[in-house]
Amino acid sequence: MAFYRSQHTTKGIRATHLVGIPGAAAALPILAVRPKLGAKVFLASWLLQVAGHRVFEGNSPALSRGFFTYQFCGLAFWCEEMGDLAAGR
Template structure:
């Protein structure tokens, strides 16, 4: 049934994105194994399309540099950046809780709420302020670049504050 639904989506990138998002939805619905499998499959398909579209066959270091540069280019609005500084830790913490807590327990429910609220903040930032889609739909490494970007910005802010 999932394959039939995905086949209705004509664009391969959108289909891969839908699979990854469906995986996150399955994770928040308590289907940990299936959710992770769907997410990984969608992310892998997005990466394959990215490599084909960018004629890329380099190593991880070059790929990471491109992912971070792309992520940075998609997050220029200060309000969107602020929303991401709050939303990304919520997503990461929520995802870890969803994976670690037994499904349908209070810690799992709190993790699901945190995960959903973090995504809501990021989506509002992109729709209302940045006027673009989340970077993940074009570059799956954005899922890793986002938290790294958050930490980098926090560290640089603290250094600037302590230097002042």
């Protein structure tokens, strides 16, 4: 998680991921029921996150270093961020 956190330091990247990560996760079951809609939601969620990396961090997404590993890190990071928001941090 230390590397993942080091790639997500600005408020802008955190904001794009707070929307993009659950969007991508929600798109997976939608793909089974409405494939075109699910694909659009998934793609839009990923484009938002990649754009966030380019604009706010100037780096590539962490998943380029280990796709599955950093998918789970992304979900854990999102949970931490939601906890911080709930705690007012």
